[in-house]
Amino acid sequence: MQEAVLSGPESATSTPPVAGLPVAPWTILCVDDEPNILSSLRRALRNPRYRVLTAPGGDEALAMLEATPVDLVISDMRMPGMDGARLLGQIRRRWPRTMRILLTGYADVDSTVAAINEGQIYRYVNKPWDDGELQVTVAQALERLELEREKERLEALTHAQNEELRRFNAELERRVEERTVEVTQANDKLKRNYMTSIKVFANLIELRGTQLVGHGRRMAEMARALSRAMGCNSEDTQAVFVAALLHDIGLIGLSDEILAKPVPKLSVEELALYRKHPILGEQSLMALDDMQPVAALIRAHHEHFDGKGFPDGRAGADIPLGARILAIVDAYDDLLNGHMGAAGLKTAQVRTLLMHGRGSQFDPEVLDVFLHINQPSAPTPPAPISMTTEHLQPGMVLAADMISREGALLLATDHVLTADTIRRIRQYEQREGMRIELRVRPMRKT
CATH class of the missing domain: 3.40.50.2300 (Response regulator)
Incomplete structure (x- = not known):
């Protein structure tokens, strides 16, 4: 077959x-x-x-x-x-x-x-x-x-190679992702350690037990917020933040007696020593390449917009923006916490004094932004409550309109009650033979 x-x-x-x-x-x-x-x-x-x-x-x-x-x-x-x-x-x-x-x-x-x-x-x-x-x-x-x-053999080989390449790429991407996470975590840890070192360094001046305790930390938070409000990038904002923490590091060599005195009460000799601290602060960072932008801000943070500051007498836009920011928040915290006098001032007084330095000591634009973002918040009005007429007191404010049975407006919202107004409301209640309950807010404080 x-x-x-x-x-x-x-x-x-x-x-x-x-x-x-x-x-x-x-x-x-x-x-x-x-x-x-x-x-x-x-x-x-x-x-x-x-x-x-x-x-x-x-x-x-x-x-x-x-x-x-x-x-x-x-x-x-x-x-x-x-x-x-x-x-x-x-x-x-x-x-x-x-x-x-x-x-x-x-x-x-x-x-x-x-x-x-x-x-x-x-x-x-x-x-x-x-x-x-x-x-x-x-x-x-x-x-x-x-x-x-x-x-067919070449197509199968190509398919197998492509599949192997896909697996290799997937594995490579996984390893790169893992490595990226590791590098990011290490970088974050390095940044945290860096900032921790900066804060420890800044705390050295506070260990002297003077009235400067907490000054750098408060100033750094305000400076960072003001820098962001001025539209500075993250790198410049970070430099301003660090400079605020370290701006007074040059004072570490001064005596406890000088550090305990408000600046206006320093003698001529003491004031001369005090005015060197921006330069000393800059010099203390000379060996650190990455800190040079910060060092420049520390040196210039006592310069005045009109050129009458120290140590170099720089003026206007010649002063780094970060230093102009530091000058305002430094003065604000000094006035508020008594560094410039025997006792701290109220916020309204500090704002007034800062406005007096607008254009002379401080950059007008930067000061305007600072005052805007630090406006005292208006007090929250108390919640309205329901109250019968026998409990009404002068100074209370109506939280809702008082309407008659016929729908006529008797008293409008926000009307401030007086003794005569309360008396007339009670008389109206008796004449009408009805019980009146009003929505009111507590008395205004004068």
Whole structure:
């Protein structure tokens, strides 16, 4: 029923190797019901690179395909039982990677068209065939098959490499993300340690037990808020914050006696020593490269907008904006907490004194922004309560309109009650013979 033939290298009709084809033999299945045709095909395909199998019919060919991998099927068209078109059609559906060639006579045009449509054959060969043409056709079919397989192999390899690359990228992204988190945490820790060191350094002056305790911390918070309100970037705002913490570090070398005195009460000699502290503060940071912007603000924080400050007599925009910010918050905290006199002043008094220095000691624009963001908040009015007339007292304020039975407005909201008003309300209540309850707010404090 079936026969396998391995043709030897001695054949004179063997075709030359086709470039790109593998050395391992190709398996070719020839199907025809005529033994002499199968013998002719074996002779024509005698080649060390071909392993030729034969089958006498379609059913036998399908059985062989189920048992043995086949690269190329060459089938006659006219065979009893299953013809070539049906056979090649089934092969296309079940073994789509197997190449298919149809042998047909000139009179089989309709059958050939059916085979082409149903079996999607690679090529058809007319009978009788020319051995040379058949050998070339088979070689071309197998070369195409090899190219298709190489294409599939390369696509699979590319897909596998892409998948591996995707996994590698995912792993790389995960590691980068983990490393980024570690670096961010380390950076945050470094920043915290940096600020902790700054605050510890700033606290050295407070260990002297003077009235400057807490001054740097309060000033730093106000300076940071004012810097943000002025539209400074985060880097400049941070420099202002640190400079506020350290602005008086130059005072650390002064005696307790000088530090305990308000500035206006210093002697000439003591004042001269005091006025050196901005320079000493700057010099104490000379060795720290990253602190030079802060050092510049510390040196200039006692300069006046009109040029009459110290230590360099700088004026206007020549004074760094951060130093102009420090000058205002420094004076504000000094006045509020008694550093400039025997006792601290009230907020309203401090605001008035700062306004007196507008344009002379302080930058007008910066001062206006500072006073705006530090406006005293208006007291929250007390919640209204319901009260009968016998409990009303002069000074209370109506929280809702007083309306008569007829809907007439008797007293409007925010009306301040007097003794006469309360008396008339009680008389109205008696005349009308009804109990009146009003919504009022407590008495205004004068």
